[in-house]
Amino acid sequence: MKKKLIQRTISHFETCFGKQPQAIFLSPGRINIIGEHIDYNDGFVLPAAINKYICFAFAKNQGTQCRIQALDLKQSHQLDLNDTLEPIEKMWANYILGVLHQLKEKGLPLNGFDMVFSSTIPIGAGLSSSAALECGVGYALNEIYTLGLSKESIALIGQKAEHTFAGVNCGIMDQFASVFGKKNQVIELDCNTLEHQYHKADFSNHSLLLLDSRVKHAHLTSGYNTRREEVEKGLAIIRSHYPQVSTFRDCTSQMVFSLKETLGETIFNRCHFVVKEIQRVKKAVQAVAVSDFNALGKWMSETHQGLAEEYEVSCPEIDFLVHQALKHPSVLGARMMGGGFGGCSINLVTKGHEDQVIDTISKEYLQHFGIALQPYKVKIAKGTSRYKK
The missing domain is CATH 3.30.230.10 (Ribosomal Protein S5; domain 2)
Known part of the structure; x- marks a missing residue:
């Protein structure tokens, strides 16, 4: 190609x-x-x-x-x-x-x-x-x-x-x-x-499979900039109560929870996701270092839950793809990837099972949404x- x-x-x-x-x-x-x-x-x-x-x-x-x-x-x-x-x-x-x-x-x-x-x-x-x-x-x-x-x-x-x-x-x-x-x-x-x-x-026994929802997004209209504004407001509030905080990496979940009422539900959810995601990345790096793909898959799936429920940048099509993928024993983790509101899910799959996952989910996705799924098998380059x- x-x-x-x-x-x-x-x-x-x-x-x-x-x-x-x-x-x-x-x-x-x-x-x-x-x-x-x-x-x-x-x-x-x-x-x-x-x-x-x-x-x-x-x-x-x-x-x-x-x-x-x-x-x-x-x-x-x-x-x-x-x-x-x-x-x-x-x-x-x-x-x-x-x-x-x-x-x-x-x-x-x-x-x-x-x-x-x-x-x-x-x-x-x-x-x-x-x-x-x-x-x-x-x-x-x-x-x-x-x-x-x-x-x-x-x-x-x-x-x-x-x-x-x-x-x-x-x-x-x-x-x-x-x-x-x-x-x-x-x-x-x-x-x-x-x-x-x-x-x-070391993906010798695993592969990364992208499933394109074919729901196209444009960041200008997707709320990407809005999310930035929301977390910036949230960080300013956190800083006003915790002067030692410079960036979100200095925050703890406890800090964010202590300001739940002050932040308001929406901004609280945004900030809580960011703090938890920073922690998940550290855990994922450790998992990659020791080739613990079960742990890596777990953190990926947790990320999707946060993106869908707290950051609210997913969509029904992507949620469906992730949910259906995680039903397969060969899928260790799945989540939305990218800015959101469409695009691809990224799936961590046991090597040799990619086609089976694609075939099953393609039929389910077409039946549910009337959209032909587009899969991409990718390698790190x-x-x-x-x-x-």
Whole structure:
């Protein structure tokens, strides 16, 4: 599938621009094993890059014109680097414009380029296709124009592009995982300091199965930003009563419970989920370290319960998928993944039982919702990189 993606992208580039691309880049989507909605709450997360990619075919041109072709969308966009860059109606273009805007602001030496991109990352499934797009463009321009940016800088540029040009106040996890991913390793990321360490993910006897509800979400309308506002209000209240608290990682469940009436039911639930999820991530890291997949599955399933009941970012379709998956003895854990209100569930499955789980749940899901389920068997892959034959 990766080779077909690359060949398709190169072929379209040659058709559009009448020349061969100068370089090919691959930027992966990501999964998050555990630590949902924690990256913007200064917590710890456990993401990994996966073997689904956006492929970029790039070449410099002689002027300041940037000619961009979105192969899958059958759309194009053209801009002049001398013009003021501002958000436009084409949302996919805004992710690219946001990156270019920051590179210009930094005074980095850019010239025009021709680019085609194509993807195997499903849009709206919670696999961070937007982060892959931002980071892929940033990484490619850094390589082609020798801009001297670090991987961390590329991830932060991608995050800021999403804030300023897409209007989504996302955390850093998606971009970080896309850039820093390593094959067969998960990243324990401190979203406060960006300190991170890798943990070998020995999935030789288990697999990660994504079940796409095919209910598409858009963070702008899904309540993502609302959740951020709610937890920020909650943290301010907690700090006013407990001055020693700097971030949610300093909070205990007891602190949150002591302020239940002051916080009010909704904000209490949001804050309680965040505190418990930070604790679950630590336990999950310990489980991965000793390959205790039963424990890892337990923490994943507990996360879903919190996301559905306390953070309220799930939906009936995802709840159904998780509930049905956990009926299978071969499924050790299941939960919603991503921003919420649709997208994928992530399931920890005993190897060899994936097809049985897919077949059973697909029939149940179609019967219940009239929607054809889309499964994805994924492997943990390396991060954004230049493709070399």
